[in-house]
Amino acid sequence: MKAIQLYIMVDDDAINNMLCTISLKRYLGDNIQVKSFTEPELGLGFIKNEFNDIMQRAVLLLDVNMPTMTGWEFMEEFDNLSEEVQKLISVYILSSSIDEQDKQRADSNKNIIGFISKPLTQEILISISNNQHISQKDQHFFS
Amino acid sequence: MFSEETYNPHGFQPLTGEKSYRNILDYMLEGVQILNFDWQYIYVNDVVLKQSKLSREDLLGFTMPQRYPGVEKTELWKILKRCMNTRKSEQFENEFIYADNTISYFQLRIQPCPEGLLILSVDITEYNNNEKRFRVLIEKSQDMKTLSSKDGDILYCSPSITKVLGYTTDEYLQKNVLDMVHPDDVASFLLKRKNIFEVPGSSFHYEHRVKHKSGHWIWREGTITNLLNEPGIFAIVSNFRDISERKLAEQQREFEQNNLNALINNTQDLMWSIGKDFSLITYNRAFETLMNFLTSGTIKKGDDIRKLNIPQERLQLMKFFYQRALKGEIFTEIQHITEPVEIYNEISFYPIYKNNVVIGTACHARDVTSRIRFEQQIKNSEIFNRGVIDSLNAHIAVVDSKGVVITVNAAWKKFADANGKDRLQNSSVGANYFEVCKKLADAGDETVMQVLTGIMNVLHKKEEIFNLEYTCSTTEKQLWFSMQVMRFESDDTMLVISVHDISERKKAELERADIFNSLLQRNKDLEQFSYIVSHNLRAPVANILGTANIIDNPGLSVSDKELLVKGVGESAKKLDEVIYDLNYILKLRQVKEETKEKVCFSKLVKEITYNIHHLIDPNNVIIQYDFSAIDEWRTSKEYLYSIFYNLITNSIKFRKPNIQTIIRIGSTCKDELLELSFADNGTGINLKKRGGQVFGIYKRFHLESEGRGIGLFLVKTQVEALGGKITIASEENIGTKFTITFIL
Numbered sequence: 048m049k050a051i052q053l054y055i056m057v058d059d060d061a062i063n064n065m066l067c068t069i070s071l072k073r074y075l076g077d078n079i080q081v082k083s084f085t086e087p088e089l090g091l092g093f094i095k096n097e098f099n100d101i102m103q104r105a106v107l108l109l110d111v112n113m114p115t116m117t118g119w120e121f122m123e124e125f126d127n128l129s130e131e132v133q134k135l136i137s138v139y140i141l142s143s144s145i146d147e148q149d150k151q152r153a154d155s156n157k158n159i160i161g162f163i164s165k166p167l168t169q170e171i172l173i174s175i176s177n178n179q180h181i182s183q184k185d186q187h188f189f190s
Numbered sequence: 191m192f193s194e195e196t197y198n199p200h201g202f203q204p205l206t207g208e209k210s211y212r213n214i215l216d217y218m219l220e221g222v223q224i225l226n227f228d229w230q231y232i233y234v235n236d237v238v239l240k241q242s243k244l245s246r247e248d249l250l251g252f253t254m255p256q257r258y259p260g261v262e263k264t265e266l267w268k269i270l271k272r273c274m275n276t277r278k279s280e281q282f283e284n285e286f287i288y289a290d291n292t293i294s295y296f297q298l299r300i301q302p303c304p305e306g307l308l309i310l311s312v313d314i315t316e317y318n319n320n321e322k323r324f325r326v327l328i329e330k331s332q333d334m335k336t337l338s339s340k341d342g343d344i345l346y347c348s349p350s351i352t353k354v355l356g357y358t359t360d361e362y363l364q365k366n367v368l369d370m371v372h373p374d375d376v377a378s379f380l381l382k383r384k385n386i387f388e389v390p391g392s393s394f395h396y397e398h399r400v401k402h403k404s405g406h407w408i409w410r411e412g413t414i415t416n417l418l419n420e421p422g423i424f425a426i427v428s429n430f431r432d433i434s435e436r437k438l439a440e441q442q443r444e445f446e447q448n449n450l451n452a453l454i455n456n457t458q459d460l461m462w463s464i465g466k467d468f469s470l471i472t473y474n475r476a477f478e479t480l481m482n483f484l485t486s487g488t489i490k491k492g493d494d495i496r497k498l499n500i501p502q503e504r505l506q507l508m509k510f511f512y513q514r515a516l517k518g519e520i521f522t523e524i525q526h527i528t529e530p531v532e533i534y535n536e537i538s539f540y541p542i543y544k545n546n547v548v549i550g551t552a553c554h555a556r557d558v559t560s561r562i563r564f565e566q567q568i569k570n571s572e573i574f575n576r577g578v579i580d581s582l583n584a585h586i587a588v589v590d591s592k593g594v595v596i597t598v599n600a601a602w603k604k605f606a607d608a609n610g611k612d613r614l615q616n617s618s619v620g621a622n623y624f625e626v627c628k629k630l631a632d633a634g635d636e637t638v639m640q641v642l643t644g645i646m647n648v649l650h651k652k653e654e655i656f657n658l659e660y661t662c663s664t665t666e667k668q669l670w671f672s673m674q675v676m677r678f679e680s681d682d683t684m685l686v687i688s689v690h691d692i693s694e695r696k697k698a699e700l701e702r703a704d705i706f707n708s709l710l711q712r713n714k715d716l717e718q719f720s721y722i723v724s725h726n727l728r729a730p731v732a733n734i735l736g737t738a739n740i741i742d743n744p745g746l747s748v749s750d751k752e753l754l755v756k757g758v759g760e761s762a763k764k765l766d767e768v769i770y771d772l773n774y775i776l777k778l779r780q781v782k783e784e785t786k787e788k789v790c791f792s793k794l795v796k797e798i799t800y801n802i803h804h805l806i807d808p809n810n811v812i813i814q815y816d817f818s819a820i821d822e823w824r825t826s827k828e829y830l831y832s833i834f835y836n837l838i839t840n841s842i843k844f845r846k847p848n849i850q851t852i853i854r855i856g857s858t859c860k861d862e863l864l865e866l867s868f869a870d871n872g873t874g875i876n877l878k879k880r881g882g883q884v885f886g887i888y889k890r891f892h893l894e895s896e897g898r899g900i901g902l903f904l905v906k907t908q909v910e911a912l913g914g915k916i917t918i919a920s921e922e923n924i925g926t927k928f929t930i931t932f933i934l
Contacts, residue, residue, distance in 0.1 A: 060729055060733070062730075062733050062757040062760055062761055063729070063732070063733055063736075065753055065754075065757055066733055066736045066737060066740070066754065066757060067736075069740060069746070069750050069753070069754065070736065070739075070740050073740060073743050073745050073746065112725050114899070143724065143725055143728040143729035143731075143732045144724045144725055144728070145723075145724045145728060146720070146721070146724045149724075164732075165728070165729070165732030165733075165735075165736065166732045166733065166735045166736025166739060167736060168739060169739075
């Protein structure tokens, strides 16, 4: 299976987005495409519109706490997208939260593959790129 | 006078020696006639001529049927014939009707004689008439008369017997006196009756019972006279009359008299009377017994009551009472005697008058010890009950079914007294509780309305018990009460209304609620803290960690490295801000009283306006304020400044860009509550979506606006630290209004 090339970042924290972009490129290769949005509405717009032209497998790294739209609200919109799109995009929650409740909420959503606690590490990125489910065991917090 | 010739008109030769008899016959007072065997009159004396109103010639030589045609059909003829045949004398009373229809009665004695029959005749007409009159007299009389034989057989009775004794005269004639008299009376009656047999004409009086035909007894009074030897009577004569009514009245009188005596003498009560000179006039047995016991002597009528051998003290008291009574006063006193045993006497005095002058006093004394003791017991138990209900803290009133307050306890009275203008003012004893309630309920007091409904439900047995907790404010403080209404049945249905002051409990409850709320707040604070830690502290830390992971990566370009270093710097700065905020927030919470000062709202607004003129002037913002209702409050100026500042800048931040922004600030004051309002015409916020997070820390809802999302969190924290509350009302694209409420 071909490694995933497209990574979509939705996080209001620009520093995080910058760090993640650098990390993705460093660990997975420069030919990785990263689309980062500090405004979730714009990220959603991208998936709804431009993504339809691309239609390739992608990873969505979604923050939870954002001022205008929370990660959960984002997912409500996402759940309404076509099944084709939902199948193509593997959603991971990427949050600084170490709150157990946030993790549980992520687990209960069928479209969320895993909950990743910031920061992104090389190991996690490699498993994501191989489209691996992050097992329950692996869903520990990296602190 | 008879001559020889005259006596022999038909050649009759009188027997020698019989001349003298003829003379006797001639001069007898009775009529004498002699009939021969052929019924011819052969001799009549002058009396016969007189009696028959005929002459000798009319009779002699004629037979009786010739002289009196039709005589053969009479009773007389039968007797005459029988006598002629049997030769035995007979007596007969004959009614003789003359040619002129007048009637005479003759008693005839018919005797056989050698010539035939000799008839002696006595004119009894006069006698007969007298007897008739006598009978009528007897028979019409109310009095009854009987004739009886020595043995007591009734020979005659007057018809009035029927009316009184029920028997017809015929029935009565079958009786014997002895059967008629009451068994209890018969013996003495017989004896007396026998006693008069010896002396003719003697009599005795009697009163006894005789049997009525229907079986009951009739009292009769009468006289019995021995007329056994009286010619024409030859009987014991009894004259009597019915005295049952008189007897009954007598018995009644006797009974009453006996009863009264029995009452007077058998009662335990003492009764006596004294004269004006203090001498005993009369007394009953009880008085006599007691006095004899007390004086160890024998009292008697006429004794001076002042000189009786009883304790001087009591004597003096009694003397005092007697004097009062002798002055004409009717009164009753309770006399308490302790020696030799404790006794309470109730003594009543009734002056006796004669010709409007008091001549003495009747006295009546009764041992009322048990009554007094009972009364004392009741009184004691009342005192006890009263003591119990007075000792209760609950305000208790008992009202009857009409609402009249029967009794209240001390607590009730005290509360009513202390709160004169309050609802309980009119609920003292005698007032009508229902009416007081009705008046208040009509005036719109909802609590009283509830109370009234509850009371009526209990009264009409719809509910057994009614409970209500209510609050009422006195001049000084707010009080809480718990009311309970219960029903109990006495002669009437009564209600016990007890009101408990539960202010202390309520205060404790409120305090507990306060503590609970403050604990809840602490808990929320901790959650908030946890949130801050997991998001706001961890986010920059995660960035720094991530940077540290990759910074050594040999593949990093110079520009990447520069970006990363810059990111570390910004993350560290953010971290510092959060730590600063946390420190500030943790320092908030309680405001000490001594740091409070008088703060003027209008001055505060002016100050802030001045300080943020750089935000106001360029952004077309107008701040309007109206603090006419209340402009001053003693509080923490620092906090209030921060609250005003944050709310004003919040409104400026979320203004609508193309219109004039108007911020209206105002104050109202009602029910000891201060209300501050901040209203704008800004972008507003969808409270359905964000309502729960408006006042959350680090909550921002707009990307465009600067700020860390701490302003409203600070406002809320500070408002609460000052004991107030803040609420928000907002509509997207219309505006937002914050309302802050403080208790003054």
